[in-house]
Amino acid sequence: MKTLFSKNLRYLALAGLGCLTALTSPAQEAASAPPAEPTVEQRLADLEAYVNNTARTPDVISKIPGPGPGHNAWQMVSTALVIFMTLPGLALFYGGLVRKKNVLSVLAQCMGIAGMVSILWWAIGYSLAFGAGNAFIGDATYRFFQGVLPGNTGAGYYWISDTMWAMFQLSFAIITPALIVGAIAERMKFSAVLVFVAVWMFAVYFPFAHMVWSTTGFMCGPLNPNAAIKAIDFAGGTVVHMTSGWSALVLCIILGPRLGFGKESMPPHSMVLCMVGTGMLWVGWYGFNAGSALGADAIASNAFATTTLAAAVAGFSWASSEWLLRGKPSVLGFCSGIVAGLVVITPGAGFVTASSAVIIGLLAGVIPFLAVSYLKKLLGYDDALDTFGVHGVGGTLGAILTGVFADESVNSVVGPLKAGLVVEQLKAVAITIVWSVVATAVIAYALKAVMGLRATPEVERQGLDINEHGEEGYVS
Secondary structure (H helix, E strand, C coil): CHHHHHHHHHHHHHHHHHHHHHHHHHHHHHHHCCCCCCCHHHHHHHHHHHHHCCCCCCCCCCCCCCCCHHHHHHHHHHHHHHHHHHHHHHHHHHHHHCCHHHHHHHHHHHHHHHHHHHHHHHHHHHHHHHCCCCCCCCCCCCHHHCCCCCCCECCCCCCCEHHHHHHHHHHHHHHHHHHHCCCCCCCECHHHHHHHHHHHHHHHHHHHHHHHHCCCCCCCCCCCCCCCCCCCCCCCHHHHHHHHHHHHHHHHHHHCCCCCCCCCCCCCCCHHHHHHHHHHHHHHHHHHHHHHHCCCCHHHHHHHHHHHHHHHHHHHHHHHHHHHHHCCCCHHHHHHHHHHHHHHHHHHCCCCCHHHHHHHHHHHHHHHHHHHHHHHHHHCCCCCCCHHHHHHHHHHHHHHHHHHHCCCCCCHHHHHHCCCHHHHHHHHHHHHHHHHHHHHHHHHHHHHHHCCCECCHHHHHHCHHHHHHCCCCCCC
């Protein structure tokens, strides 16, 4: 009897468990079952999204699960182009403008910065720039590129690899501090340059990349609906050119002028190298601006066109201004104007029309020219290669003009932000100037006290090449 009761109890328990299993298994199966295979319509919608460089079809297994090959290919090309801007473009542009005893020092500074910044970016910089964090700085989520995988997408845009997004942004992080080299050329110690840049990246660049381009950024109007300042910056007017340009001004003032500045002639040693570097910068800038569309689409095409027009018009208008005021159009004027046009169009390249780019190019050729030719003499600072006049003044001008000329017909993100955009751009400009100036002053004075900033007078007279690098650019 006891045995029969035990058997019946066991059967009842099994039956109850079976009923419970029957009740819970559909939900469990639904939770564990893979998403349904896409229908033909859904697959077509996903393909259309890829062609149009828009969001993937939600809740559907994509037949293109990783990066879209065309858009990702353009991102790889763009990244290579931006790195090409620094090495060799900027290096040759700056190298040609210094005296021949210092040409290698400029090349070494550009290469040293490229290597050091790459290490910082991999270790923590990318995470500080694009981790969620708060409105002003990211976090350590992506330290040492954790979770940054080549087959994943979405960190930068829908169809580009997360790894390529990180590399594309690295190329911006490399060239930004390298621009500062132009202001302090021919007199700052190589060791001081590297230490200054390392600290400056944490104090200025990483925060601004986050504030302007991160989905949680303080000044990221297009991506952060809660941004305190709803400004727009397509490819780096504030992040790249204003931060480097205004920091360069402060650093060159604290560093002091070159020996003999204002008393002896210090002409460029090779305008040929300068012109070659300018051409490389112009070509590389297509990666900078058109690459910031994050895909091979209409916005990239627009950025390509506006970049071309602004550079060409600015080069012509700068040289024409020289011709009018000084009697001769110089090759240096053409080169400086082209770079100024590229700088000024950068924040608006994917937001403004081709006709607006012509106007922007005209202003880019005239206003930075006046800053370089007259403001520098008026104030007496030794910005050796006119980093502030071109990048500081040009970047500021570009950020403001972007607010004036941004057009919803070019880029739909402008629509909700257009009302009051000029005011928002002015706010972003003011914050960028104050932050860059104060941070640079603190870093520079601290390093001046701890390790010194500039080479000894004897080293400066002999040249940085032979004394700091043990080499000469030209051996007769």
